[in-house]
Amino acid sequence: MGRKAWHLRPISLSNRHIEDIDQGANNTASMDGQECLRWLDSKKPKSVLYVCFGSMFRFSAAQLLEIARGLEASGQHFMWVQINNEDKEEWMPEGFEERMQGKGFIKRGRAPQIQILEHEAVGGFLTHCEWNSILESIAAGVPMATWPLYGEQFFNEKLVTDVLRIGVGVGAQEWSRWIDEKIFIVKKDDIANAVTQLMVSEEAEKIRSKAKVLGEMARRTVEDGGSSYSDLNSLLENLRLHRP
Template identity: 35%
Template sequence: MSVHILMYPYPTAGHIIPLLDLSHKLLHLPRPAAAAAVTVTVVVTPENLHLLDPFLASSSSLQPLVLPSPEPPATPHPPQRRLVATVRALRELHLPLLSRWFESHPSPPCAVVSDFFLRWTHRFARDRGVPRVVFSPSGSFGLSVAFALWRDLLRPDEESAVSFAKLPDSPRFPWSHLPDVYRSYEAGDPEMERHREDALGNIESWGIVVNSFDGLERAYLDHLRKDVGHDRVWAVGPLLPAEGDGSSGPVDRGGPSSVSASEVLTWLDACPGGSVVYVCFGSRAVLNQRQMDELAAGLERSGVRFILCARQSSRGGHVAAGDVGAVPEDFEARVAGRGLVIRGWAPQVPILRHRAVGTFLTHCGWNSTLEGLSAGAVMLTWPMGAEQFVNAKLLVDELGVGIRVGEKSEKVPEAAELARVLAESLRSDLPQRVRAKEMSGAARDAINGGSSDKDLSDFVRCVDEQRRSKIQTL
């Protein structure tokens, strides 16, 4: 019998793609002769099914389980409650469908690996006698902060800051830098109490898989193991497409774009090594007009070569409705020859891996953080929300690979200062660049027979042992 794992990502590209990368690695893991084979079923909604195409083509042991998307809510939710409403809608729609599928399957999964937003799957797996493993698309620092918040219900002090005394080095964060959904928590609110109960299910789950690696977050991985009271915490990252024979990896990993990947890479080919700043705020965040105006002016004044990924949707919830920043009129004409603007999805991994890119101006989402670190880019941090302020602190204060640029709409850099930092960030002798190259090497070592490969093998071994133990007791 095979080790059949059900993978259940939160249905957005930034959460689906790393879980698909994990599935791909599991299915291509070198297997001792006595070890069981691995098969994977991935829960996916119809609009995201295309993300599986390259993975389905490479393995017959990967199968999709297509479940419907929830209907949009009849009444709009405030941004800070949108996640809670979406998770509830997924639970109500998918739980009965998953239950019927599980009970009718001839060889049901022996483990459920689900996104840390889908905390209700802890009870689903427990009721069926299989282990539930949390998949964290955030790092172990961010996950440690989330565990502390929901378990201890930490509140701000007189300086409007929150201290995490149980974490390594006791970090402190301004109240406004903590996730919106947590700051909106009200004791006694039934929906928020259910959300907190589900969050505690993450801590109680059988195991945790983190998209990180030992050389990046060793102290926080050790803290997580102590926090949950067991060693079933596996760091298996960075989960990225293999470069393979010097290629830049897959280029179609998201949505539509105004510029083809081949055009982007051709444009980069004409640039000197380490001369380009790549600017992207992820798949969800959108700048407001003031942020966009200062960013565009700073890029123009800096004189540097750059690629700007400009999203034109407010889905991310970080800007007020109607305040979606548009690229200034005639901007592209004024920077022609040294600036490229991409509207829509950018082929981020190949861009960052290109020899011409030296600096990454980022919102510090964890996928972007890992992609930039793995490529050895200097990281200019401009966090917008979620756990991004935690990631920015890691990059700047602990790893020494980053430089602070902005903080959502509270601290918008002035164009002149931004221009100076952009130009300075491309220096070859910058201390942050030296550290970035070291972290890139550590990331590469982790997934080439190092700590992450060993953790991945150990994860499969533990799941298989659990499966065999269950069979013996039947």
């Protein structure tokens, strides 16, 4: 379009304290967030898969069941944040929470995502590929298992898996904004295979190393002299020049 653009990202690295303030302003949110972080404190470095699909999509009970079975079959430790899902009575496998005691942490409601991704225990992120989540994961140096749902998320997945090569796809194929029992359901085995490939396969260390390098690059952009830092100064100077 021939227009000047200023690239100011990833903002999450400049605003880490905002999430702390938001959590502190709400005692319930703060307690819930601390509970998540305390659980992660008990785990080994890079051993936990963080699972979150945002707040705009509600999975069907059948798909939630497959996710639970897939996570269990993978054998990996996981933290599953469910912001907007079905009542657990309708889909949770019998005895699932008991079997996952100590291995899986299920958080209902919002959680401090940036702090979770930056925790040393987190080694992967199962995500719907929403752009902010991708940037936050990259900034934290965390590789991804990709499960796009709608919008531009399928394009974002290709960036993560095919271009940057810091992720593994679960095999999601259909674009959908709404719950529909008829849409393609990602099966337990596909979920378990993607999680295993991301967390403990021979390829996992290579993927994690690439994600770490990108995370370091992202951090440099917002530091003094970095591209985002410099672009912000350039934007401010441009605004000053056009001030009446």
